[in-house]
Amino acid sequence: MKRRTFFKKGSLIAAGAGLLSPFDLLAGDNSRHSNLPKQGKRAKNIIFMVSDGMSMGTLTLADLMLRRKEGRSSNWMSLYNKGTVNRALMDTASANALVTDSAAGSSSWGGGVRVNNGALNVNPDGSFNKPILQKFKEAGKSVGCVTSVPITHATPAGFCVNVASRNDQPIIAEEYLKLEFDVMMGAGTEFFSKEDRKDAVDLFQKFAQKGYTIVKSRRELQGLSSTSGSPLLGVFHKGGLPYVVDVQSSKDLTNRIPSLAEMTRAAIRRLSQNKDGFVMQIEGGAVDWAAHANDAPALIYEQIAFDEAIADVIDFAEKDGETLVIITTDHGNGNPGLFSSDKKFDLLQTVKQSNNWVINRIKPDYTPSKLIDHIHAAQGFAINQEEAQEILRYYQGANAKSVPVDVFARIASKYTGVAFGSTGHSSDFVELMMYGPGADQLPQFVKNIDLHNFMLDATAVNAPRA
Known part of the structure; x- marks a missing residue:
């Protein structure tokens, strides 16, 4: 789209914005634009x-x-x-x-x-x-x-x-x-x-x-x-x-x-x-x-x-x-969003497996070193011993289960630069x-x-x- 055309259209929209009630944007309102152009x-x-x-x-x-x-x-x-x-x-x-x-x-x-x-x-x-x-x-x-x-x-x-x-x-x-x-x-x-x-x-x-x-x-x-x-x-x-x-x-x-x-x-x-x-x-x-x-x-x-x-x-x-x-x-x-360096983001160019794949293949008998190797082979970065122990806590004990996805994502984001809001x-x-x-x-x-x-x-x- 040409720059001049874009701004011309943008000005028209801005001028018309004041004619719309803010209630038109509320959930549950099934009213629709009455001025949709004919095809x-x-x-x-x-x-x-x-x-x-x-x-x-x-x-x-x-x-x-x-x-x-x-x-x-x-x-x-x-x-x-x-x-x-x-x-x-x-x-x-x-x-x-x-x-x-x-x-x-x-x-x-x-x-x-x-x-x-x-x-x-x-x-x-x-x-x-x-x-x-x-x-x-x-x-x-x-x-x-x-x-x-x-x-x-x-x-x-x-x-x-x-x-x-x-x-x-x-x-x-x-x-x-x-x-x-x-x-x-x-x-x-x-x-x-x-x-x-x-x-x-x-x-x-x-x-x-x-x-x-x-x-x-x-x-x-x-x-x-x-x-x-x-x-x-x-x-x-x-x-x-x-x-x-x-x-x-x-x-x-x-x-x-x-x-x-x-x-x-x-x-x-x-x-x-x-x-x-x-x-x-x-x-x-x-x-x-x-x-x-x-x-x-x-x-x-x-x-x-x-x-x-x-x-x-x-x-x-x-x-x-x-x-x-x-x-x-x-x-x-x-x-x-990407919130860190290009170098970290570039690790994802050669990533082999998803977080889901990694999480579902962690075994309760993994040592921190074994887990570090597992993640590095799949995703190309090496977490530290403390992070490995945090993850493994979810797989051990009477109520063992896989690590919550957001916990693993938070740790991974330190190495890839990609973080999430929710x-x-x-x-x-x-x-x-x-x-x-x-x-x-x-x-x-x-x-x-x-x-x-x-x-x-x-x-x-x-x-x-x-």
Whole structure:
């Protein structure tokens, strides 16, 4: 964006700010901008990308790492630098709190109404808000979700279902079966496998009976026919996918676990066969998990993995010319930042394992020296004897358990320079950008609920507005 244009728009926003009541920003307010501009050129497709729990510090750390390690900017920041996208800030509150969770955050986009934390498109009075992928599916478009955490998790589910509690993931998996969406990929085998479900129902078999192609490994995903039009269910791991930094250090995991970018490319190939277009959500869900754990190695490389998927999406959209790309997050988490020397931060260029990997492999019989060696081999720095003894206290005695994540993160931060403000979500306004048809209609500040109608208007889909 040209400097003069930027300041011209900024002045207009500043002038209009006094017209907005401060109460418009409170949690629970479902009013929306009445002056959202009408769309010009319509989008045939929408790709909605969510780096779940991405504080601004997370975006910064990933960009700094790529600059130091590879001599290039992140794809996200490159889009800003080129001025080819429209950028805004977004308010992320839920119906009952200034600090949202992922269920309410995604439901604000999916249903267009703020709901209480923990709910998926279900209002406090029990009424439903129809999820946006159901609206697009009824309009004839192909729809789907891709994530690095369970496909039944809060963020993809917020685009898809009406369920009172985000924790009812076995029920969410059953709802997906009923909805017959075109592509669903991520983790969470325990919600589909008869061996893990309490009701012993084999949902994999039921999806196959409905004509779905089922893939459970990276190799199977890579072997898919590029021209097959059958619906696709890909579930690649129990729980969430292992952190990218751990996958990269394991030949076995590398062979079994697809990257977010690989899943994204496969989904686009499948969904784009529909002449009437498609709408999909892509989530870097493990960014949020790493932020909760204050796990700097996991966080940075999960964000970089999400950034690699951005490159594939923008490449498709540039060639296609009919795709609106929306890239954002549902809330901040952890508020990490670099607070020390470049030299310390550079240790993370060669880190081999996440904090999670390190913590879960510490044994009660470790000596301080053994623990020091264990951490050094995995992460490249050597803690001192006192720090080793502090960690080992959690693994020894009658009430032994693993070291709390924030304790390990606090010690590690002395050597990497990356520190966190908390292990929870924040109320920060978050980054939002758009590329493609309709992107020029993005105001510079929006509420999360505004995006529901924005997407419907961008595609001119004749469905009830929220």
